Amino acid sequence: MTPEDPEALADAAPQPLAEGRRGRPETGRLFLRGMAFFARHGAIDAERELGQRFLVDADLWLDTRPAAWADDEALTVSYQHVYDQVRLVMEDDPVNLVETLAERIATRLLDHFDAIDEVRVTVHKPGAPVAGIFADVGVEIVRSR
Secondary structure (H helix, E strand, O other), rough: OOOOHHHHHHHHHOOOOOOOOOOOOOOOEEEEEEEEHHHHHHHHOOHHHOEEEEEEEEEEOOHHHHHHHOOOHHHOOOOOHHHHHHHHHHOOOOOOOHHHHHHHHHHHHHHHOOOOEEEEEEEOOOOOOOOOOOOOEEEEEEEEO
16 A cells, blocks of 8 residues: 555545444444523532523434334333432532533433443533523533443
8 A cells, every 4th residue: 555545545444433333243232312401510609509490402323123123112212211310320429510510410321321332421501600692502412331
């Protein structure tokens, strides 16, 4: 392979993995978007006193084929159960950072659902105390087994 052979270089270059899949082609994705919670998280005293709205998105990668082939909800992950686990974290004791919330949610989902290989959690804080005009702030993390 030489620099004059661009096709050989392109073939040899590592290919990026699809976001959130870590190269597992058998994996499907379940997701919950815009789970809304009123909570008292934040680093500023007023945030803890007044509380504010948070939105959480969760993407869950797992092998969806067994549930699909059997058409059996017992072989997949329940949206309701995921929501309930996220709610427990959001309604738990206040924390300073949305990073902490995202990490706790991701850990809880991986701990409670053996079928999940990987999660992406986004915590939005649209009312964050930022001096300026903005639509949204937050954090997104990806965790896997």
